[in-house]
Amino acid sequence: MVVHEHDPVRADENGLLNAPPGTTEFLRLVQALVPRPRRGERWLPSLEIGGPHARAVYDVLNSRLVTAARPTPYCAVPSSETETRDGQGPGLTDGTDDPAADTDTDTDTGTGTGTDTDTDTEASGRRADRGGTALSEEAGPAGHAPAGHALDHQDVEALRVLLDEVCHGLARQRSGQPRLRFRHFSLVQWAMNTRLPAGARTDEYPAVLAADLRATRRGADRPAADLTGLGGALDPVLQFLWNVLTVAVPPALFRVVAGGRVPGLGRTYRWFMRQPYLRPQLSGNFLGLAERLTVGYRADEPSEQVAKLLVHAFLEDLRRSFRRRPWRPGGWRHTAYPVVQIRSGESPAASRTLLRLVEQVRDETGRLVPVLLVHVAGRPDGGPVPSAPADALRMTDLHAIDRNQWAPVSYRSRLARRTSAPTARVRGRRRLWADGEAGAERVPASAVVTAPAPPWFSRPVVIVAACLLLLVPAAVWSGRYLGIPGCLHRPFAADVVVRDVGGECIGFSDGAALTFNNQPGQENLHYIQERIFAQNRDAQKAWEESGRRRPYVTVVYLGTLTGRATQAGEEAYAAEREGLEGIAAAQYIGVQATVNTSSVPLLRIVIANAGFQMKHADLAVDMIAGLARQPSDAPVIGVVGPVESRRASAVALRHLNRVGLPAIAPALSADHIDSNSNLYFQISPPNRDQAHLLSAYARRKGWKGLHIYVTFGEKSSRKDDLYVATLLDDLKKEFKGTSDLTSSEWHPGRSMQHECDYRGMLFFAGRWSEYGDFLAGLRQACQNSGWPRHLVADDSVNRYMANKTLRKTAPDNLTMLYVSKSGLATCASLRRPDPDVGQFLAAVQSPDLLSPPRCVGGPGPQQWIGEQVGLAYDATMLFSQAVEQLAGRIRVWPQQWDGRMIDPAAVHTEILRGNAKGGWPGVTGHLAYDMGSGEPKNKPLSLLRVDDITDMDKLPTEVFVCNPKGAQGAAVCSSSEQR
Numbered sequence: 001m002v003v004h005e006h007d008p009v010r011a012d013e014n015g016l017l018n019a020p021p022g023t024t025e026f027l028r029l030v031q032a033l034v035p036r037p038r039r040g041e042r043w044l045p046s047l048e049i050g051g052p053h054a055r056a057v058y059d060v061l062n063s064r065l066v067t068a069a070r071p072t073p074y075c076a077v078p079s080s081e082t083e084t085r086d087g088q089g090p091g092l093t094d095g096t097d098d099p100a101a102d103t104d105t106d107t108d109t110g111t112g113t114g115t116d117t118d119t120d121t122e123a124s125g126r127r128a129d130r131g132g133t134a135l136s137e138e139a140g141p142a143g144h145a146p147a148g149h150a151l152d153h154q155d156v157e158a159l160r161v162l163l164d165e166v167c168h169g170l171a172r173q174r175s176g177q178p179r180l181r182f183r184h185f186s187l188v189q190w191a192m193n194t195r196l197p198a199g200a201r202t203d204e205y206p207a208v209l210a211a212d213l214r215a216t217r218r219g220a221d222r223p224a225a226d227l228t229g230l231g232g233a234l235d236p237v238l239q240f241l242w243n244v245l246t247v248a249v250p251p252a253l254f255r256v257v258a259g260g261r262v263p264g265l266g267r268t269y270r271w272f273m274r275q276p277y278l279r280p281q282l283s284g285n286f287l288g289l290a291e292r293l294t295v296g297y298r299a300d301e302p303s304e305q306v307a308k309l310l311v312h313a314f315l316e317d318l319r320r321s322f323r324r325r326p327w328r329p330g331g332w333r334h335t336a337y338p339v340v341q342i343r344s345g346e347s348p349a350a351s352r353t354l355l356r357l358v359e360q361v362r363d364e365t366g367r368l369v370p371v372l373l374v375h376v377a378g379r380p381d382g383g384p385v386p387s388a389p390a391d392a393l394r395m396t397d398l399h400a401i402d403r404n405q406w407a408p409v410s411y412r413s414r415l416a417r418r419t420s421a422p423t424a425r426v427r428g429r430r431r432l433w434a435d436g437e438a439g440a441e442r443v444p445a446s447a448v449v450t451a452p453a454p455p456w457f458s459r460p461v462v463i464v465a466a467c468l469l470l471l472v473p474a475a476v477w478s479g480r481y482l483g484i485p486g487c488l489h490r491p492f493a494a495d496v497v498v499r500d501v502g503g504e505c506i507g508f509s510d511g512a513a514l515t516f517n518n519q520p521g522q523e524n525l526h527y528i529q530e531r532i533f534a535q536n537r538d539a540q541k542a543w544e545e546s547g548r549r550r551p552y553v554t555v556v557y558l559g560t561l562t563g564r565a566t567q568a569g570e571e572a573y574a575a576e577r578e579g580l581e582g583i584a585a586a587q588y589i590g591v592q593a594t595v596n597t598s599s600v601p602l603l604r605i606v607i608a609n610a611g612f613q614m615k616h617a618d619l620a621v622d623m624i625a626g627l628a629r630q631p632s633d634a635p636v637i638g639v640v641g642p643v644e645s646r647r648a649s650a651v652a653l654r655h656l657n658r659v660g661l662p663a664i665a666p667a668l669s670a671d672h673i674d675s676n677s678n679l680y681f682q683i684s685p686p687n688r689d690q691a692h693l694l695s696a697y698a699r700r701k702g703w704k705g706l707h708i709y710v711t712f713g714e715k716s717s718r719k720d721d722l723y724v725a726t727l728l729d730d731l732k733k734e735f736k737g738t739s740d741l742t743s744s745e746w747h748p749g750r751s752m753q754h755e756c757d758y759r760g761m762l763f764f765a766g767r768w769s770e771y772g773d774f775l776a777g778l779r780q781a782c783q784n785s786g787w788p789r790h791l792v793a794d795d796s797v798n799r800y801m802a803n804k805t806l807r808k809t810a811p812d813n814l815t816m817l818y819v820s821k822s823g824l825a826t827c828a829s830l831r832r833p834d835p836d837v838g839q840f841l842a843a844v845q846s847p848d849l850l851s852p853p854r855c856v857g858g859p860g861p862q863q864w865i866g867e868q869v870g871l872a873y874d875a876t877m878l879f880s881q882a883v884e885q886l887a888g889r890i891r892v893w894p895q896q897w898d899g900r901m902i903d904p905a906a907v908h909t910e911i912l913r914g915n916a917k918g919g920w921p922g923v924t925g926h927l928a929y930d931m932g933s934g935e936p937k938n939k940p941l942s943l944l945r946v947d948d949i950t951d952m953d954k955l956p957t958e959v960f961v962c963n964p965k966g967a968q969g970a971a972v973c974s975s976s977e978q979r
Contacts, residue, residue, distance in 0.1 A: 007555075017443040020053035021058045022395025023437040027064060027447040033372055034072050035452045037408035043362075043404065044337060044354045046373040050392060051434035056377040057395070058343055064449045065339060071337035073177055075169025077162065078343050091537030118666060126756065151303040151353065158350040159307050160192065162342070163314050170338050175451065178330035180321050180338070184267050186311035190216060190890045206287045213290075218611045240466035250442060260965050271316065276365065277300075277309040308364075311357045318370045333457035334756045336451030343376045351375045355429055372562040388433040397436050397851040398474040446548070481714050486725040489514035494533070495606070498621045504562040506616045507623050510536055510554075516609045521569045521805075525561070525577045527688045527851055532584050532605045539602040543633075548896045551887040552634045555879050556608050556624050557583055557872075558641030558652070558663075563612025564769075565714070567805055574802035575868050576643070579666060580607070581850050586880060598893060601883045603876070604634045611654065613716060617652035627661040629796035632664070633900040637907045638662040638679075640875045645670035645723035646716070653677040662908040664878055666871035667821065669795070670722035670731065674934030679908050680877070682921070682928065683871045684821045687723065687940035689962070689971075690795065691730035693941045694818065696973045697960045698735075698761055701791055705740030706731070706758025711747070711770040725927040727794060746770070748837055757786035764792070768799040772806045775949070779811045787814050792943075795819040798867035799944070801956070810949035822924040823942030823958050827855035830865075842872055864955050874922035882910040925963075938963045938971070 017023075032043055049057055058076075065074040151159075167182045188211065200208055201296040257266040267284040278301060283289040292301055318338070344351040355375055364370045388394065393401070456462055478484070494511020503514055515529040536953030543552045559576050566572040583605055593600040599791040608624055610617035628636035639661055642649035645668045657664050657677035665673075665682040669690065698706070710728055712721040719725075728743060735741050740760055741904050748770075754780065755762055764774055771793065784790065788960035793800075797818045800806055823829070830841040844865060846853040854865045885900065890901050914920050925940040940963050944956035962973040 010079065016445065017060055018030050018062065019441050019443045020051075020395065020434045022398055022434070022852045023057055023060050023441055023442045024443050024447045025398040026057060026395055026432070027061065027443065027449060030339070030372065030374075030402070031400070031447075031449050031655075032063065033406060036335055036337060038455070038971050040408035041322075041368050041370070041404055041551070043336070043410050044369055046375065046429045048352070048355060048375045048377065048429060048431045049395075049434055050377045050386070050431065050471060051388065051395075052386075053434040053436070054376045055343070055433050055900070058374075060443060061339075061374065061449070062341060064120060064447070065341075068448055068450040070450045070453065071175045072449060073170055073180060073338035074341070075166060075172075075338070076341040076343070077165045077169060087575070090128060096163045115518060118681055134494060151307055153299060153303050153306075155349070155353060156307050156310070159353055160189070160310055162350050162354060163310055164189065166340050166342075166793060167314065167317075170340070175336075177334050177451065177454075178321070178338070182314065182317040184316045185226060185310070186308055187290075188293065188313045190291035190294070194290070194298070194299065195295040196291070196564065205291050206285075209287045209290055213287075224289055244259055246680065248892035257423065265886075269968065273310070275312055275314060275316075276703075277305045277658055293460055301322040307353070307357055308361055310849070312355070312361050312365065313372070315358070315361060315367065315369060315964070316558050322370045329463050333454040334691075335454050337370050337372055339372045339374060339449070341374045341376065348375070350375045359403070365460075368699075373848075386434065389431060392431040392433040395432055396436065401430075404743050413771045418579065433871070476704050487514065497626070498609075499619070499623075501611065501616055502617065504611045504616070506611050506619055508556065508606050508610055508620070508627065509533075510604065510606045516607065517573060519566065521566060521571050522573055523572045524571060524851065525580070528577055528580045529607060531578060531849065532587065532607065535584065535587050535591050536604050539604055540634075542591055542593075543602050543897070545895070546598065549598050549894055550897060552604070553600070553879075553885050553900075553902065554604040554606055554627075554632065554634045554636045555583075555876060556606045556627070556636060556639045556641075558608045558610055558620060558624070560612060560614055560638050561607075561609040563615075564701075571803060572805075574804075574866075575799040578802060578866035578868035579643065580639075581844075582666070582869040582874075583876045584849060585840060585869070585873050586876035588843045589839055589851050589877075589881065599888055600885050601880050601887070602634075603880060608639075608641075610642065610648070610832070613713060613720075614642050614646050614648040617642060619650045621652050621655040621659070625655075625661065625760075628659065631899070633897075633899050635902060636661070637902065637904050638664065638879050640664055640666065640872060640879070643667055646722075647720045647722060648674045649673070650722065651661055653680055654682075661904050662879075662911070664875040666875045667868060668723075669821070671726040673722060677934070679904070680934040681911065681927075682934055682936065683874050683878075683924065683939075684795075685925065685941055686935045687727040688730045688733075689939065690727065690819055690943055692971060693733040693765065693943065693960070693962045693973065694731070694761070694792065695734035695972075696962060699788070699945055699962075700973075700975065703759070704738075705758075706735050706738055706742075706763060707740070707755065708743040708763050708765050709746040709761065709774065710743065711766030712776070713746065713769055714765040716767075721767070723796065724766060731763070731765065734934050740776050746774055746777075748773050748777070750777065750919055752781040753785075755788050756782035756902055758788045759790070761790045762788040762791055763794075764797065765794050766796070768796045771797050771800045772809060775810050778814070783811070787811075791816045793818040794865075795821050801949075802866060802868075804952055807949055807952060812950045814949060815945065816949060817943050817959065818956075820867060820940075820942045820944050820958075822867050823944070824870070824924055824940055825962060826865060826955075826958075830855065830923065834921075835924050839921045840870070844869070870922075870924040874924050874927065877922070878911060878920055878927065879907065882907050884916065885914065886910040940964055942976075 033042065036042070053568070064075050065071060065076075090471065102769075121643070163185065169186055170180045191209075194212060195211065196205055196208060204564055213834055253867060257269070266286075272286050272289055273283075275282045278289065278292065280289045283292060292298060293306070298306055320329055322337075323335045342351045342354070352375065358373065363369075386609045458464075484500065486500040486503055487507070489496050489498070490511075490513040491512035494509060496507070496509045496511065496514045498505045498507030498514060500506075505514070510533065512530055514535045515526050515533075518526055539552070543550055557580065559579060561573060561576055564572050571577070587603045587605055590600050590602045606624075607628065608620050610620040624636070624639065639656060641663065642652055642665055649665075649668065650673060653663055653676035657679055660679070662679040662681075664685070665678060665680070668682050669685050669687050670683045671686045671688055674682065708728065708731055710718075710724050712718060712724055732741070732743070746764075746766065764771060766774070778788070778791075791814065793816060795818065798820065801818065827841075830837050841855060844850055845856050847853050854869075886902060886906060887897075891897075915927075915929050917924055921927070925936075926938075927936055928938070929935065930937055937978065940961060942958050942962075943960040945959045946954075946956050948954065952971075957976075960973065960975050962971050964974060
């Protein structure tokens with residue numbers, strides 16, 4: 001049936017309308033009732049307008065509703081004169097949602113209405129019933145139904161059709177407010193339109209109803225998914241499981257939801273079992289109640305109860321749409337109650353039945369009636385003019401009504417029954433009478449019925465802005481978690497915590513989800529990280545295969561893996577790559593140990609980046625401390641690092657000391673840097689030993705004079721660079737008394753002419769990153785006038801020597817010497833008979849670890865292991881050996897490994913215990929420490945000579961060494977030069 005509305009009354013050019021007397025006051029009354037209060041709700045009456053000019057009042061109201069600038073939800077329902085919606089039974093159509101939709105369920109969503117083509121009456125029959133003899137009754141005065149009129153099932157059908165028209169009209173989106181949805185009423189419609197199959201058994205009815213309701217919700221026109229191809233591709237067992245999941249589970253789950261007994265699911269269905277009409281508790285669940293409403297079965301139910309259920313469901317849908325909740329802004333945007341105009345013909349029984357039942361449902365349930373019903377009764381054309389009933393109020397007297405009786409009430413009081421309230425306050429219907437001269441009043445343009453503006457906080461732009469504000473912290477957190485923008489990685493693929501700080505990825509990773517620094521030229525760095533992460537997986541697998549009996553711990557590498565300016569294709573992080581290769585070698589030994597070797601620890605390596613020059617070491621340590629606090633099968637026992645002797649590294653050591661994490665630095669050598677942590681050891685000897693090496697060699701060679709040039713690296717100073725500062729002080733002490741002792745800071749562009757053919761020691765005591773420019777300055781000044789006789793560089797230049805790109809631009813005929821902290825970690829020295837050294841040599845020779853493998857084949861670059869490899873290996877193995885000895889004392893075989901057995905403090909104590917017994921073996925020299933010191937004593941240092949810096953195939957030659965093989969006692973130095 002199509003709902004028709006009367007064309008709006010045409011106003012003159014001033015917006016005035018001709019209307020019966022009292023129409024303006026009537027519009028003002030409606031305008032006073034329709035707006036929703038900001039707090040509480042309003043108990044709305046139902047207005048019934050009679051009299052010879054009731055139709056004119058109807059037209060004026062309809063005009064003001066239609067033409068309002070901000071219209072309230074409204075619909076106009078002609079009750080008997082209009083055409084039907086051909087071929088359709090009562091049911092919502094394109095103006096509403098799925099009739100059985102339930103916002104509280106997640107199964108089988110869809111649209112469509114379940115109807116039966118053989119329903120009780122055809123649409124045209126229902127129209128005849130509503131306008132003809134089916135609803136005829138002995139009319140009282142003015143056409144009012146007699147008191148005590150009992151409803152029959154035809155009255156219920158007429159009421160259902162009328163409510164269906166109202167729902168269809170209100171559901172249309174035309175007021176600017178959120179769409180009204182009628183889920184409860186549609187469920188009643190579905191049940192009343194359903195005819196149970198005649199051949200079905202009674203116990204099959206619930207399953208039939210559930211299947212029909214589920215099919216209705218999925219949509220009758222939507223074909224089922226064709227799963228035959230997928231099922232045929234599976235073996236019989238999987239196909240059976242697939243059929244169970246796709247055929248049996250959804251219907252069963254839907255029946256559970258439709259039963260309304262599961263908290264949080266089926267809220268709409270559960271409402272039917274809690275409402276008071278038709279005694280739903282006798283039905284057991286919603287499907288049982290629906291069975292009682294089906295065609296043929298509801299004849300046994302009281303018609304009055306069925307009608308009240310229809311009305312109650314209709315009102316409940318309105319209540320839920322209007323409900324204000326902080327998480328439902330749509331309820332706040334409903335700023336006006338809907339207005340429903342019902343214009344009946346000669347027999348207004350269905351309309352008056354609706355008004356009467358609305359009042360009774362309100363009184364019996366104590367629930368809100370959030371709709372203003374305006375019923376306009378018609379009269380036979382040419383019939384006598386009826387007289388006003390005794391209880392009717394003339395339109396001209398509307399100003400005398402006390403509108404305070406419809407004042408807002410609180411939410412708490414509106415939910416309570418109002419049986420004790422005054423009669424005037426709870427009166428549900430008011431009868432009005434429109435008589436007098438038809439055009440006696442001019443309705444001004446100001447007499448309008450309009451909805452208030454929604455609250456500012458419910459407007460879409462505010463909601464969107466609020467959502468964005470709420471999303472900002474989540475986006476920031478997600479961005480930090482995912483490393484956006486510069487550190488994006490796959491989430492949940494590994495233990496990764498990174499933050500983009502000034503374009504650098506600061507944080508840590510233990511898997512291939514994130515590898516640090518994938519810039520061109522850093523392929524070797526990328527490879528060794530991936531190799532370590534692969535060995536992390538192998539270590540966990542080996543631990544599981546051992547029955548979880550082998551020691552399993554986490555060691556964190558803390559280095560500088562980003563931020564350095566590089567040339568095209570330059571391997572600017574060769575030293576960092578070497579350090580990771582040494583750690584990988586130590587990890588490899590544990591992974592390759594036999595399964596029955598229960599004492600050798602398995603290492604999980606976490607790679608952490610502190611940024612350029614360790615400037616973000618404090619932030620990185622915060623993240624590492626968070627990792628250490630997490631319970632794990634492989635607890636964090638310490639940190640290998642930091643890697644540069646700078647003030648930021650000292651801060652990081654103090655922070656590590658506060659959080660209780662030991663640190664073993666492979667290459668740090670600034671004097672007294674160990675004072676920053678009680679849990680610190682270093683593998684390299686301090687700078688004063690390097691100064692002693694240089695002094696001893698100069699005395700042996702008889703060199704007179706020392707010119708020192710220092711640099712501090714990019715964006716650094718002497719205050720920040722502890723390595724250069726302490727080395728310079730040590731050199732001045734060792735060479736005190738030398739007649740020609742100078743020191744100055746070198747910078748690009750400085751003239752080196754006075755250093756040409758210098759016969760004393762020209763010593764570069766700066767950072768490796770400036771050494772290439774320093775050599776370029778010497779070439780520019782001295783290439784044609786004689787090189788300095790004795791060019792020597794500090795151990796920082798090892799990083800320069802590992803950088804093939806920078807070495808290509810050096811002078812090719814300049815001989816230089818430089819200090820090495822791991823002279824014993826060359827291929828030649830590693831072939832000495834020592835089991836600890838032998839396993840390191842086997843690791844670096846392995847074809848599936850380093851790229852390329854070292855110490856294999858004939859002469860070439862692979863014969864040079866790398867300065868940092870042995871140092872980082874010794875640092876990692878110091879942790880591993882301490883864990884191995886500690887695990888042997890704290891548990892009894894075959895007890896399984898428990899990460900709670902061990903902590904960082906216990907590992908540090910074990911290192912001290914081993915040191916007290918004579919120290920620890922190392923491939924770069926024996927490790928022994930004085931009490932209370934983290935600096936190794938009597939650690940070997942070497943001077944290496946390179947005759948052609950650009951020749952990467954020729955290995956450096958050791959020319960001088962102090963404390964060979966970790967000699968104890970006073971420093972012992974010897975020359976290795978072959979003359």
